[in-house]
Amino acid sequence: xSDLWRRCLERLEGELDAxxxxxxxxxxxxxxxxxxxxxxxxxxxTLDVVRSDYLERIRAVLEHLNGGAVNxxxxxxxxxxxxxxxxxxxxxxxxxxxxxxxxxxxxxPHYTFETFVEGKSNQLGKAAAMQVAQNPGxxxxxxxxxxxxxxxxxxxxxxxxxxxxxxxxxxxxxxxxSEQFVSAMIEALRAKNMDAxxxxxxxxxALLIDDIQFFxxxxxxxxxxxxxxxALFEGKQQIILTCDRYPKEVDKLEPRLKSRLGxxxxxxxxxxxxxxxxxxxxxxxxxxxxxxxxxxxxxxxRRIRSNVRDLEGALNTLAARAxxxxxxxxxxxxxxxxRDLLSTHAQAVTxxxxxxxxxxxxxxxxxxxxxxxxxxxxxxxxxxxxxxxxELTEHSLPEIGEAFGGRDHTTVLHACRTIRTLMDKDVRxxxxxxxxxxxxxx
Amino acid sequence: MNQLPLALxxxxxxxxxxxxxxxxxxxxxAVQRTVEGGDAPWVFLAGPAGSGKTHLLAxxxxxxxxxxxxxxxxxxxALRGPAEQAIRGSGGCDLLAxxxxxxxxxxREAEHxxxxxxxxxxxxxxxxxxxxxxxxxxxxxxxxxxxxRLGMCTLAMLRPLSEAERRDVLRTRAQARGIELDDAVLxxxxxxxxxxxxxxxxxxxxxxxxxxAAKRRVTVPFVRNLxxxxx
Numbered sequence: 001x002s003d004l005w006r007r008c009l010e011r012l013e014g015e016l017d018a019x020x021x022x023x024x025x026x027x028x029x030x031x032x033x034x035x036x037x038x039x040x041x042x043x044x045x046t047l048d049v050v051r052s053d054y055l056e057r058i059r060a061v062l063e064h065l066n067g068g069a070v071n072x073x074x075x076x077x078x079x080x081x082x083x084x085x086x087x088x089x090x091x092x093x094x095x096x097x098x099x100x101x102x103x104x105x106x107x108x109p110h111y112t113f114e115t116f117v118e119g120k121s122n123q124l125g126k127a128a129a130m131q132v133a134q135n136p137g138x139x140x141x142x143x144x145x146x147x148x149x150x151x152x153x154x155x156x157x158x159x160x161x162x163x164x165x166x167x168x169x170x171x172x173x174x175x176x177x178s179e180q181f182v183s184a185m186i187e188a189l190r191a192k193n194m195d196a197x198x199x200x201x202x203x204x205x206a207l208l209i210d211d212i213q214f215f216x217x218x219x220x221x222x223x224x225x226x227x228x229x230x231a232l233f234e235g236k237q238q239i240i241l242t243c244d245r246y247p248k249e250v251d252k253l254e255p256r257l258k259s260r261l262g263x264x265x266x267x268x269x270x271x272x273x274x275x276x277x278x279x280x281x282x283x284x285x286x287x288x289x290x291x292x293x294x295x296x297x298x299x300x301x302r303r304i305r306s307n308v309r310d311l312e313g314a315l316n317t318l319a320a321r322a323x324x325x326x327x328x329x330x331x332x333x334x335x336x337x338x339r340d341l342l343s344t345h346a347q348a349v350t351x352x353x354x355x356x357x358x359x360x361x362x363x364x365x366x367x368x369x370x371x372x373x374x375x376x377x378x379x380x381x382x383x384x385x386x387x388x389x390x391e392l393t394e395h396s397l398p399e400i401g402e403a404f405g406g407r408d409h410t411t412v413l414h415a416c417r418t419i420r421t422l423m424d425k426d427v428r429x430x431x432x433x434x435x436x437x438x439x440x441x442x
Numbered sequence: 443m444n445q446l447p448l449a450l451x452x453x454x455x456x457x458x459x460x461x462x463x464x465x466x467x468x469x470x471x472a473v474q475r476t477v478e479g480g481d482a483p484w485v486f487l488a489g490p491a492g493s494g495k496t497h498l499l500a501x502x503x504x505x506x507x508x509x510x511x512x513x514x515x516x517x518x519x520a521l522r523g524p525a526e527q528a529i530r531g532s533g534g535c536d537l538l539a540x541x542x543x544x545x546x547x548x549x550r551e552a553e554h555x556x557x558x559x560x561x562x563x564x565x566x567x568x569x570x571x572x573x574x575x576x577x578x579x580x581x582x583x584x585x586x587x588x589x590x591r592l593g594m595c596t597l598a599m600l601r602p603l604s605e606a607e608r609r610d611v612l613r614t615r616a617q618a619r620g621i622e623l624d625d626a627v628l629x630x631x632x633x634x635x636x637x638x639x640x641x642x643x644x645x646x647x648x649x650x651x652x653x654x655a656a657k658r659r660v661t662v663p664f665v666r667n668l669x670x671x672x673x
Contacts, residue, residue, distance in 0.1 A: 045531030150590035
């Protein structure tokens with residue numbers, strides 16, 4: 001570090017709020033250049049704040065320390081490398097002349113079909129992604145994977161891209177998050193460089209864009225994406241997209257774009273069921289080299305239903321504590337250490353909460369749901385609510401019966417069996433069930 | 443106040459070795475591993491005010507900075523200007539410590555900006571540390587994409603120290619500066635002031651400077667006089 005800057009910081013340490021110092025001045029890097037002091041901020045935001053709030057004071061302190069005016073420059077960058085900072089959000093682009101060594105894709109190599117844990121909830125999505133990878137541009141175009149956050153859409157997308165490259169080395173695959181597409185376009189508009197932008201996105205063999213729901217309300221982006229889409233589609237270049245819901249349900253997405261998204265295949269990725277959650281957990285533990293016995297995997301899978309990321313977070317937390325205490329991960333250890341974490345998931349789900357949610361969902365009165373009336377329009381929701389209570393809480397059958405207007409535990413047991421059997425046949429009921437689980441555990 | 447001696451303050455004292463871990467030792471270890479290790483998961487520190495979140499984030503920044511990394515501590519409650527813009531303009535560091543994630547809860551655009559920052563840092567191989575008053579699932583975040591990503595972090599719960607522990611820590615910190623805090627002074631401080639260690643340590647700074655300037659021993663009347671603005 002520049003000695004002059006170090007002394008300046010020491011002086012400022014005494015007069016500035018410690019937190020401000022840590023936030024705004026310590027991240028700066030300094031280099032002395034022929035009598036001038038060059039300060040480098042890590043990002044534009046820090047640069048703005050330093051310029052507006054601190055630069056004057058810095059100049060004054062430096063002048064005092066130096067016994068004369070010091071020329072100070074602040075810019076975004078790094079003292080080590082005088083080159084300009086690369087724009088943070090610009091995607092890696094293939095075929096970039098200045099970087100001939102970059103591979104023909106920017107995929108995460110960890111996301112493959114081999115590391116993807118298949119279950120009922122995602123097997124259609126996996127099959128479709130594999131077919132697309134084996135026959136890009138021809139099987140299904142576009143392939144659209146949709147579903148809630150943290151269910152494996154991005155994993156499948158990368159896996160398809162990785163397989164394409166593996167089968168035909170040199171395949172140009174470009175993966176972007178939707179906001180990277182947006183900022184690349186804004187940048188191109190600003191630099192009056194739209195031709196290059198168009199070329200870049202239209203010259204790939206496969207374009208993968210994640211979370212296109214964030215295009216909603218961005219009309220210029222949608223317009224540009226629409227044209228990109230058409231060009232790729234006509235060129236039989238593969239398009240794979242993900243969205244957090246069925247695209248027709250996304251507000252502020254242009255109708256003509258929605259209709260094109262439906263030209264290929266749209267597959268829902270559902271939240272994984274219990275067995276799949278347990279299998280995912282064991283697979284992640286194996287990847288991380290953490291020893292997790294099956295009963296622990298089952299314990300976590302039973303309690304954490306929201307999404308795969310929460311499962312992974314629980315595993316990370318468990319592994320960190322086991323590592324620190326030098327203990328094996330047993331069911332007891334898991335119970336004990338994850339009390340906090342699990343309670344955050346379990347907390348929302350209480351029997352009264354389930355009853356109220358189910359009543360709202362079916363638009364019946366809570367008092368009716370808990371009454372003795374046995375009309376079908378009440379009995380089915382009531383049975384569903386009991387089954388949810390058994391599934392989502394730790395309460396016993398008698399406790400659940402008691403909470404539902406003082407019913408016998410055999411009534412609860414019967415309800416659970418009825419609902420389970422019906423769900424295999426009745427698609428509508430299964431949808432209600434999934435939806436309610438999502439509401440209660442999301 | 444202006445004749446008080448200038449003190450070299452934080453971050454010098456907010457290091458890992460100055461953190462009184464108590465029950466929170468596992469949380470400290472998790473943060474340390476993330477700072478040292480290349481691919482250790484990111485950490486989310488959750489705990490009430492005064493449980494040491496900011497201290498740990500500052501300690502992490504220092505340790506990483508000493509290892510030659512570029513770091514920034516960013517309190518989301520005290521951003522300058524609109525939060526969304528500020529977060530979008532952030533990044534470019536090897537380690538970014540984001541304090542007070544609570545402050546963004548319910549601000550959809552700001553949450554979205556943090557979601558983008560998360561993805562950007564992940565893609566660039568940077569490390570993020572987070573702190574908030576509650577675990578991610580309970581912060582009241584509206585963007586599920588952000589909530590689930592924060593949920594993937596190692597969760598480190600921080601518990602505030604008990605009053606007995608806080609008294610010990612405060613006494614030790616005072617001793618390190620050559621101040622003897624007797625029980626009467628401690629009783630008075632705990633009865634009349636915020637009980638979290640961060641606030642108490644700042645108070646100690648003030649007492650230290652004042653007693654140095656006045657060349658007086660620290661007694662209850664002295665402290666009362668000072669903190670009631672009568673110095």
